[in-house]
Amino acid sequence: MDEVVIVEEIACENGDGVIAKVTINRPDKLNSLNQDVIKSIKQMCKWAENNDSVRCVVLTGAKPNPPEEGKRAKPNSFVAGADITEFTGKNSEEIREIFRDNAIEAIWNLNKPTIAMIDGFALGGGCEVACSCDIRISSTRSIFGTPEINLGLMPGYGATQRLVHLVGYGHAMEMMMTGNNVSAEDAYRIGLVNHIFEPEDLEAKTMEYAQTIAMKSMSTMRVAKKTIRAALDNGITDGVEIEAIEFAKLFDTEDQEIGVQAFLDRSTPVWKHR
Numbered sequence: 001m002d003e004v005v006i007v008e009e010i011a012c013e014n015g016d017g018v019i020a021k022v023t024i025n026r027p028d029k030l031n032s033l034n035q036d037v038i039k040s041i042k043q044m045c046k047w048a049e050n051n052d053s054v055r056c057v058v059l060t061g062a063k064p065n066p067p068e069e070g071k072r073a074k075p076n077s078f079v080a081g082a083d084i085t086e087f088t089g090k091n092s093e094e095i096r097e098i099f100r101d102n103a104i105e106a107i108w109n110l111n112k113p114t115i116a117m118i119d120g121f122a123l124g125g126g127c128e129v130a131c132s133c134d135i136r137i138s139s140t141r142s143i144f145g146t147p148e149i150n151l152g153l154m155p156g157y158g159a160t161q162r163l164v165h166l167v168g169y170g171h172a173m174e175m176m177m178t179g180n181n182v183s184a185e186d187a188y189r190i191g192l193v194n195h196i197f198e199p200e201d202l203e204a205k206t207m208e209y210a211q212t213i214a215m216k217s218m219s220t221m222r223v224a225k226k227t228i229r230a231a232l233d234n235g236i237t238d239g240v241e242i243e244a245i246e247f248a249k250l251f252d253t254e255d256q257e258i259g260v261q262a263f264l265d266r267s268t269p270v271w272k273h274r
C-alpha cells in the first residue's frame with residue numbers, strides 16, 4: 001500500500017540542512033484526513049522537531065492519479081477535509097478522544113518554520129491544516145472553505161480560533177456561517193493566504209520562500225516564531241514586554257554576533273546554530 005504521508009528531504013541551497021517536503025497522499029479521496037494520515041503527520045512532526053538538519057517543513061497534497069479508463073479525473077486537492085466516512089456512529093466521547101492531541105496541533109506546535117503549499121481544494125480540515133502552518137502559498141485554482149456547517153458541524157481542528165486571527169472576525173464568521181467556497185483570489189484578498197501563483201509556478205515559488213527561510217539561524221528563528229505567537233495569546237502591553245525580554249536575550253547568542261559581524265564585514269553569515 002502507498003504511504004499516506006510522503007516525506008522528501010530537499011537539500012538547502014547552501015548545502016547545509018534540508019527542507020522537508022511532506023505530501024499527504026490519498027489523492028483518490030482528495031487527500032482527506034483519515035486516522036492513518038493523522039497518525040503519520042504526528043510522527044512526521046516528531047521526526048522534524050528532533051532532526052536538526054530540517055530547516056523548514058513544506059506541507060502539500062498529492063496530485064490526482066491519472067483517471068481510470070472511462071472515469072473522470074479527480075480534482076486537484078490540498079486536503080478536502082477530515083475523512084467524513086470516519087464520522088459515522090461516533091459519540092462525543094469517542095470524537096473528543098480522536099480530536100485530542102491531533103495532527104493539526106502537532107503542526108501548529110512544531111518549532112520549525114512551516115509552509116502550506118496549496119493546489120486545489122482546502123476545505124474543512126484542509127483549511128485547518130493550512131491555518132496551522134506559519135505561511136500559506138496557493139495556486140490561483142485553489143478553493144478554500146469551512147463547509148462543516150453543511151454537515152451539522154463546525155471546525156474542530158482549531159479554525160474557529162486560528163481563522164479569526166488570520167482573516168478577522170467578520171470574514172471568519174461569514175466562512176463558517178455560509179460554508180461557502182472562497183476562491184484563491186478572495187483568500188488572498190482577506191489574508192487567508194500570503195501569495196497566489198499560477199499552478200505551474202507554485203512549487204518553484206514556494207521552494208524559493210522555503211530556501212530563503214531555511215538559510216537563517218534556526219535558533220533565532222525559533223525565538224522569533226515563539227515571540228510572534230505570543231501576540232495571539234497576549235495583549236499588546238504584555239506582548240511587547242515579552243518581545244523586549246526575548247530580543248535582549250538574543251544578544252547573548254553566538255548567532256547574533258555572527259550576523260552583525262557578517263553585515264559589518266560585508267560577508268554572508270555562517271550560523272553556528274543552524
Ligand code: COA
Pocket residue numbers: 028029030032074075080081082083084085121123124125147148
Ligand atoms: N472525506 C472522505 N472522502 C472524501 C472527502 C472527505 N472529506 N472529500 C472527498 N472525498 C472522496 C469522495 O467521496 C470521492 O470518493 P469516491 O471517488 O471513492 O466516491 C472522492 O473523494 C472524490 O470526491 P468527489 O466528491 O467525487 O469529487 P468532486 O469533484 O465531485 O467534488 C468536493 C469535490 C471537494 C466538492 C467534494 O468531494 C466535497 O464536497 N468533499 C467534502 C468537503 C467537506 O465537506 N469537507 C469538510 C469535512 S469536515
